[in-house]
Amino acid sequence: xxxxxxxxTTLEYAILGLLALEPRSGYDLxxxxxxxxxxxYSSSPGAIYPALGRLEKRGLITGTVDxxxxxxxxxxxxxxxxxxxxxxxxxxxxxxxxxxxRHLDELLLxxxxxxxxxxxxxxxxxxxLAVKVDEYVAExxxxxxxxxxxxxxxxxxxxxxxxxxxxxxxxxxxKALRHFEEQS
Amino acid sequence: xxxxxxxxTTLEYAILGLLALEPRSGYDLxxxxxxxxxxxYSSSPGAIYPALGRLEKRGLITGTVDxxxxxxxxxxxxxxxxxxxxxxxxxxxxxxxxxxxRHLDELLLxxxxxxxxxxxxxxxxxxxLAVKVDEYVAExxxxxxxxxxxxxxxxxxxxxxxxxxxxxxxxxxxKALRHFEEQS
DNA sequence: TCGCACATGTAACGTGTTACATGATTCA
DNA sequence: TGAATCATGTAACACGTTACATGTGCGA
Numbered sequence: 001x002x003x004x005x006x007x008x009t010t011l012e013y014a015i016l017g018l019l020a021l022e023p024r025s026g027y028d029l030x031x032x033x034x035x036x037x038x039x040x041y042s043s044s045p046g047a048i049y050p051a052l053g054r055l056e057k058r059g060l061i062t063g064t065v066d067x068x069x070x071x072x073x074x075x076x077x078x079x080x081x082x083x084x085x086x087x088x089x090x091x092x093x094x095x096x097x098x099x100x101x102r103h104l105d106e107l108l109l110x111x112x113x114x115x116x117x118x119x120x121x122x123x124x125x126x127x128x129l130a131v132k133v134d135e136y137v138a139e140x141x142x143x144x145x146x147x148x149x150x151x152x153x154x155x156x157x158x159x160x161x162x163x164x165x166x167x168x169x170x171x172x173x174x175k176a177l178r179h180f181e182e183q184s
Numbered sequence: 185x186x187x188x189x190x191x192x193t194t195l196e197y198a199i200l201g202l203l204a205l206e207p208r209s210g211y212d213l214x215x216x217x218x219x220x221x222x223x224x225y226s227s228s229p230g231a232i233y234p235a236l237g238r239l240e241k242r243g244l245i246t247g248t249v250d251x252x253x254x255x256x257x258x259x260x261x262x263x264x265x266x267x268x269x270x271x272x273x274x275x276x277x278x279x280x281x282x283x284x285x286r287h288l289d290e291l292l293l294x295x296x297x298x299x300x301x302x303x304x305x306x307x308x309x310x311x312x313l314a315v316k317v318d319e320y321v322a323e324x325x326x327x328x329x330x331x332x333x334x335x336x337x338x339x340x341x342x343x344x345x346x347x348x349x350x351x352x353x354x355x356x357x358x359k360a361l362r363h364f365e366e367q368s
Numbered sequence: 369t370c371g372c373a374c375a376t377g378t379a380a381c382g383t384g385t386t387a388c389a390t391g392a393t394t395c396a
Numbered sequence: 397t398g399a400a401t402c403a404t405g406t407a408a409c410a411c412g413t414t415a416c417a418t419g420t421g422c423g424a
Contacts, residue, residue, distance in 0.1 A: 009383070027403050036327060037343055040286055047384055049405055074403070102224055108342045115336030122338070143220060152299030153363070154306070158292045159221055161356045165349055172345045179337070193411070211375050231412055233377055258375070 005058065008086065010106050012051050012060075014041045016079055016087045017113040019061060023078035026052050041109060052077060060086055087113070092121050095128045100136045104169065111176075123180045130173040137166050189242060192270065194290050196235050196244075198225045200263055200271045201297035203245060207262035210236050225293060236261060244270055271297070276305050279312045284320045288353065295360075307364050314357040321350050 008016065015029060024032070026049055033039045033048065042048065055061045060083030063075040079087065091110055099107055107129060114122045140163045147156040192200065199213060202222070210233055217223045217232065226232060239245045244267030247259040263271065275294055283291055291313060298306045324347045331340040 006382095011384080025403080026405090030403090036330065037324060037346055040346075042384085044385070044387095045403095045405070046386070046407095050383085053405095108345060112339045112342035115338045140221060146220065154298045155296045157356075157360050157363075158296035161292060161353065162221055162224075164352060164356070168348060168352065169345065172341075172348070176341055179341075190410095195412080209375075210377085214375090226412085228413070228415095229375095229377070230379095230414070230416095234411085237377095 005086075008055070008060070008090075009051070010103075010109065011042045011047060012055055013087065013090055013106075014038060014109060015048070015051055015055065016060060016083055017109070017116075019077050020079050020084060020087055020113070020116055023076050025066075025074040025076050027074065038109075038112075040105065055083070059083070088117065091117055092125070095125070095132050097132060097135070100129075100132045100166075104166075119180050123177060126173045126177040126180065130170050130177065133166055133170040133173065137163065137170060140166065189270075192239070192244070192274075193235070194287075194293065195226045195231060196239055197271065197274055197290075198222060198293060199232070199235055199239065200244060200267055201293070201300075203261050204263050204268060204271055204297070204300055207260050209250075209258040209260050211258065222293075222296075224289065239267070243267070272301065275301055276309070279309070279316050281316060281319070284313075284316045284350075288350075303364050307361060310357045310361040310364065314354050314361065317350055317354040317357065321347065321354060324350065 018024060018029060018032060018038070026045075029048055029052075030045060033042050052061070052063075056063060056077070059080055061077045061079050063077045066074050066076050091113055095107065111122070111125060111129075114125060140159075144156075144159070144163075147159070202208060202213060202216060208216070210229075213232055213236075214229060217226050236245070236247075240247060240261070243264055245261045245263050247261045250258050250260050275297055279291065295306070295309060295313075298309060324343075328340075328343070328347075331343070
């Protein structure tokens, strides 16, 4: 009801996105997190069930009990219209500089749910991502010189892998962008 | 004093490692985190000063006040012998499967401080890392088929970047391993 | 004298982690 | 009958985030 509602956490957004793709129970979600790559974002019942409770309390999802199953009744959740709107706003929101530095995985999660938006939104997202990642790559390259030549190489080697990670992310974003431009 | 002391957090290990490379004050650490790539692991005074306090209380670091400066006195911290040992144990410890899945960045941090150990330890670490990452890559490749062909490509595209990240990590580990094998 | 860099903290808050608890249903 | 799977939770705990508080010394 209030305008300036609290921002959901990454886990809550992940749940919201999964429920937008397909209504599910808490246990279903648990299995998705346990068996697929999205499990990088979470984990155990101790996180998921409370998160579902919060989302429901804030009116972003609703649960309906399904008695029709032979097994114990499940509570199937799906986003409300407000939840859907919150999710879409998140998916399309500006990419902050800090997100690239410290929450690149969350940006990837955002893109993963972009099938809920149109191709124009995906293009905007990928363009923004490429630019911001490039900026950060430039910063990192400037930092290279802080590693003295004669010092042990370990720090620098770890740094190089980190840098490479961002470089391939930028390349990925541009390649993905081409994909969405071709089918315009 | 007690044997089964609590495991430090990633941030605490990062601080311990930085102090092992060179004694520093809290403010110095703050600047390192703010200006270099290690800042991915932290952040603000609100995390660093309490972490320093915990490390000191557990006897892993000691601080000595430096009055000799013209400015306000700084408290310079350095690892105790116990802290040094704790750090080395962490650096050389077995790589758990879950670490690769969800804490790859922490593994990179560990390697970055491997200059405190010998080349044999680095080789063991890199060999273990390559094996574990390969295992996880195999798992991920098996997951590829859950993406239906006709469905929107976004999820799969994000997945591919994640997979690529692990692939290049394995490649990096082997390349680094060769480096440490050549100079044996 | 105004503001910035230096330097060190504290308090509230929410959330993830870990571990535990519960009970129904299916299958061996 | 017992074990494994289905299904949903709760409680303690510590940690990171955010925001705030405090005070010195230096240069414009």
